[in-house]
Amino acid sequence: MKLAIEYLKKQAAFYKNQLLKDTVPFWFPRSIDKEHGGFLLMRDADGTLIDDDKAVWIQGRATWLLSTLYNTIEPKKEWLDGAKSGIDFLNNHCFDTDGQMFFHVTRDGKPIRKRRYYFSETFAVIANAAYAKASGDESAAEKARYLFGKCIEYATTPGILPAKFTNTRPAKGIGVPMIMMNTAQQLRETIGDPRCDEWIDKWIAEIERDFVKDDIKCVMEQVAPDGSIIDHIDGRTLNPGHAIEGAWFILHEAKYRNNDPKLIALGCKMLDFMWERGWDKEHGGILYFRDVYDEPVQEYWQDMKFWWPHNEVIIATLLAYVMTGDEKYMQWHKMVHDYAYEKFHDKENGEWYGYLHRDGTIAQTAKGNMYKGPFHLPRQEWYCLQILNEYLDKA
Numbered sequence: 001m002k003l004a005i006e007y008l009k010k011q012a013a014f015y016k017n018q019l020l021k022d023t024v025p026f027w028f029p030r031s032i033d034k035e036h037g038g039f040l041l042m043r044d045a046d047g048t049l050i051d052d053d054k055a056v057w058i059q060g061r062a063t064w065l066l067s068t069l070y071n072t073i074e075p076k077k078e079w080l081d082g083a084k085s086g087i088d089f090l091n092n093h094c095f096d097t098d099g100q101m102f103f104h105v106t107r108d109g110k111p112i113r114k115r116r117y118y119f120s121e122t123f124a125v126i127a128n129a130a131y132a133k134a135s136g137d138e139s140a141a142e143k144a145r146y147l148f149g150k151c152i153e154y155a156t157t158p159g160i161l162p163a164k165f166t167n168t169r170p171a172k173g174i175g176v177p178m179i180m181m182n183t184a185q186q187l188r189e190t191i192g193d194p195r196c197d198e199w200i201d202k203w204i205a206e207i208e209r210d211f212v213k214d215d216i217k218c219v220m221e222q223v224a225p226d227g228s229i230i231d232h233i234d235g236r237t238l239n240p241g242h243a244i245e246g247a248w249f250i251l252h253e254a255k256y257r258n259n260d261p262k263l264i265a266l267g268c269k270m271l272d273f274m275w276e277r278g279w280d281k282e283h284g285g286i287l288y289f290r291d292v293y294d295e296p297v298q299e300y301w302q303d304m305k306f307w308w309p310h311n312e313v314i315i316a317t318l319l320a321y322v323m324t325g326d327e328k329y330m331q332w333h334k335m336v337h338d339y340a341y342e343k344f345h346d347k348e349n350g351e352w353y354g355y356l357h358r359d360g361t362i363a364q365t366a367k368g369n370m371y372k373g374p375f376h377l378p379r380q381e382w383y384c385l386q387i388l389n390e391y392l393d394k395a
Helices: 005-027 056-072 077-093 119-135 138-156 175-190 196-211 240-256 261-278 307-324 327-343 376-394
Strands: 049-051 111-113 362-364
Touching: 005 056, 005 327, 005 376, 056 077, 056 119, 056 376, 077 119, 077 138, 119 138, 119 175, 138 175, 175 196, 175 240, 196 240, 196 261, 240 261, 240 307, 261 307, 261 327, 307 327, 307 376
Parallel strands: none
Antiparallel strands: none
């Protein structure tokens, strides 16, 4: 398998520069809250703070990022100190008395909102695991493994968490097996846990069995419990970038398992199906929502371009190319990379805008809010750098 080595070298240099000279410096050290701990991440284009509340998801994600940079790029004290600020805030302020985590807290950690699902916990798992590896803190390792067990319990015990819907039209989403698979991968690759491989197998099997539809070349976002399509607006709504994120999680697992050919085939199939449905052939970029039968989509932001699907597609296309050598994936990677860094990247202040109109114009200038922060973009640049360096070292 012969790859375009010069292209890969150029991309590796680009991602390293963007990560360490552009993306990370936008956030750190200024976002570390020296008064209350954790991070102040709701920022406008130039870094101005627009809100001092704290989204618990992003507190965990930022802690994971700083710990991961320390573990894999360079053991900088400032990164480890920042990660400690995040882990202390998470573990001291973001848990309710019932053991569940909050979703939204004030700057000093007073609770504002809880949600019905447990994504805060999954990000706390990867944050504690990465920090435990960086610091050697055994209590963080114990916390990561304990929370992983709680996430499995939440995922497999009906009724343990409040339901959002009645039982009139039962449904399940691809988000649960996806996020749990990636959480297990992160836990396994930092501090290890004997439960990970078995559960990853189960979550991949569920995705393949119930969400990947070969007959209509699609990856569903939501299905009935038996995997059938729910022919109503919510059930028909696709999120191509999210499904492609699932594709790269599976490709990552294939890589971990010595390039398992069945998992490579599954990941590439998911990427192929959803690139076709998601890529905007008129304006470029990944459309946010599509209907599986091309009916009108309910959400008004359905044709916008959000930052994070582009991060996921950049990873997936590059990983697919490096693993298969298929030129198609290099072309797709170049298309999505060029589009994203032209349209989302703020060349004056660094980092990316989060939201574009369909034509690629900026919808609003915030770089950080309840959902966007130092995670999807730096994770993409970091991960692409890792796989490129690994490949180029062997080439």
